[in-house]
Each structure stands twice: as structure tokens, then as C-alpha cells.
Amino acid sequence: MKLRKATLIDYGVPPDDIPTLQSHLRNLSESDKYNLLQVSIKYAPGIESQIYDSIVNSIGYRTMEKIRTVPATENDFYGYKRKVMAEYYHLAKLIGRL
DSSP, X not given: OOTTTOOTTTTTOOGGGHHXXXXXXXXXXXXHHHHHHHHHXXXXXXXXXXXXXXXXXXXXXXXXXXXXXXXXXXXXXXXXXXXXXXXXXXXXHXXXXX
């Protein structure tokens, strides 16, 4: 499956955990933000800061584009965002943060 079409479920995030993940991402501690940034750097090279800002500050692609350049199409941006969210989910589960 292409990255731009993959969902959180495709990445192994159970449907019941998606609301929990979204809620957790809205209220990250400093150490969680650091972990999210590391995941963003690893899985979204080149747009890691935009993905990180989008998740942490709840900024969408179009709003982000008004503030700064986003070197990806909207579909690709959201595909990378879902990938980063899924990888962060797996890390957070592993270290007991979720």
C-alpha cells in the first residue's frame, strides 16, 4: 500500500486506540515531545519539523502552508503524518506511555 493511502489501522494501530492516541498527542509531556520529534526525524525526513508542528500544535496542511513552506503535496503530508503517528504509537506502547 502506498504511504499516502495507508491509514493508522494499516500501520497496526487498533481502531479502539486511535481516539486515545489522538488525545495523548494533544497533551504531550516534554519527554513525549522529544520522542515524537525523534520519530518525525526518522520517518519523515525533510518534512520532520512540519509534521512535528502539525501534530503538536494541531495545524493542518493548508494552514501550515500559509506559515511556512511544506515540501510535499497535501496527500503525501498527511500520509507521512499518519506514519509518524503510528510509529509514535508503537514506541509509546513499548515504553508504557500509552
